[in-house]
C-alpha cells in the first residue's frame with residue numbers, strides 16, 4: 001500500500017477521551033448523588049465497598065470539575081478537534097429515579113460544553129460510562145430490573161434536549177460488553193453468594209439494548225442531525241495455532257464481544273446467541289415491541305476502544321500462560337510485547353479490527369479509546385520524556401491510516417486519557433495515559449499541577465498535519 005497516497009479525511013475528529021468518574025472528582029458537589037464508582041475504591045474488577053471506609057481515588061479524581069477550563073485550554077493548544085467525555089448520571093439524577101433533573105449538574109456540563117465550543121472542539125458525549133446511581137442498585141437491583149429502562153430514558157432525553165444544537169455525537173453505553181466482565185460496574189448487578197447469575201446478566205443486557213435503542217430513537221426525534229453510536233471494548237482474538245479447533249475458539253471468543261454490536265448495529269439478536277441461550281436454559285423476558293424497537297433504532301456508527309489483542313487456544317498447557325487486560329486475561333501471544341501492566345501491544349491488530357468491524361456492519365467507525373498506560377517520571381525541570389507513549393500511538397495511528405487505505409470509513413480517533421486520570425481496572429494514578437502530567441499520586445498526594453509531556457507537542461503536530469506528520 002502506498003501510505004503516502006492515503007490521507008485522513010478532512011474533518012477527521014482527532015482528540016482525547018475521558019470518563020466523568022475517572023477525572024472530575026467533586027463527588028458530592030452541587031447535589032451529586034453517590035454512584036457505583038464512588039463505592040469501588042479498587043476499580044471495576046473488584047467488589048464494591050459499601051462502607052466507604054477505604055480510600056477512594058475517584059472521589060477527588062484530578063479535580064477536573066474545578067479545573068476544566070485550564071485543561072480544555074491545554075487540549076485546545078494541542079489542536080483537539082473533538083473531546084469525548086461522559087456525563088455523571090448522579091449529577092443530573094442523584095438517585096436515578098427522580099423525574100426532575102438537578103439543575104446544578106446540568107449547568108456544569110453546559111459550561112464545560114460551551115468551553116469546548118469556544119475553541120471549536122466538537123463535544124462527543126457518552127451517556128453512561130462505567131457508573132450509575134448507587135440508589136438504583138440498592139432499590140431496584142440494577143439493570144436486571146426493567147424499570148431501569150425508563151430511568152435511563154429520562155436521563156438520555158434530558159441530555160438530548162438540553163444539549164441540542166451543541167452536541168452532535170453521542171454514545172449510549174461505554175463498552176457495553178463490560179457487563180459480562182464487571183457486572184457491578186456494567187449493570188449494577190450483585191449476585192447472591194457472589195455466584196455469577198447468567199440469567200440476570202442476559203436480562204440486564206436486554207434492558208440495556210432496549211434502553212440504547214430508545215436513546216437512539218429519542219435522540220433522533222429531538223435532534224435529527226445527532227449521530228448516536230454504540231461503544232464496545234474490542235477484543236480481537238487470534239487462534240493460537242492453525243488447529244481448526246483453535247480457530248473456532250477464537251471465533252467464539254470474539255462473538256462474546258460482537259454480539260453486543262450485532263444487536264445494536266444490525267438490530268436483532270443473532271442466531272448464534274439465541275442457540276447459546278437455549279443450550280444454557282436461559283430465557284430473556286421481553287415485552288411486546290422490544291424487538292421492533294431494536295430493529296428500527298440501530299446505531300449510526302460503531303464506536304470502540306482498542307488497547308490490545310487476545311489469543312485463544314484449546315491446548316491445556318496454554319491455559320496457565322495468561323496475560324493481563326482491562327476486562328479479561330488471555331493466553332500469551334509469543335509475538336507481542338506487553339505494557340508494564342501486561343497488556344499485549346498490537347498495532348496491526350487495530351487495522352484488523354477496523355477491517356473486521358467495517359466488513360461486518362458497513363457503518364462508519366469511531367476509535368474512541370486507544371493508548372498506553374505507563375509509569376511516567378516527572379523530571380526536576382518539569383518535563384516528562386514519554387517516548388514510549390509516542391512510539392505506541394504512532395504505531396497505532398499508522399495502522400489506522402492503513403485501514404483507511406483498505407477502504408474503511410473512520411470518523412475520528414480520540415486517544416484515551418489525554419490528561420492523566422484514575423485508571424478504571426486498578427483505580428490508581430501510577431498508570432498514566434496523558435499528554436498532560438498531573439501531579440497527583442495513587443495515595444492522592446500531590447499539587448494537582450499540570451505539566452506538558454513530550455507527547456504533548458508530538459500529538460499537536462499529528463493533529464496540525466491531519467495525521468501526515470507522525
Ligand code: BG6
Nearest residue numbers: 019175326373422423424425426
Ligand atoms: C477502557 C475504559 O476499558 O479502558 C476506560 O473505557 C479505561 O474507562 C480504559 O480507563 C483504560 O483502562 P485502565 O484500567 O488502564 O484505566
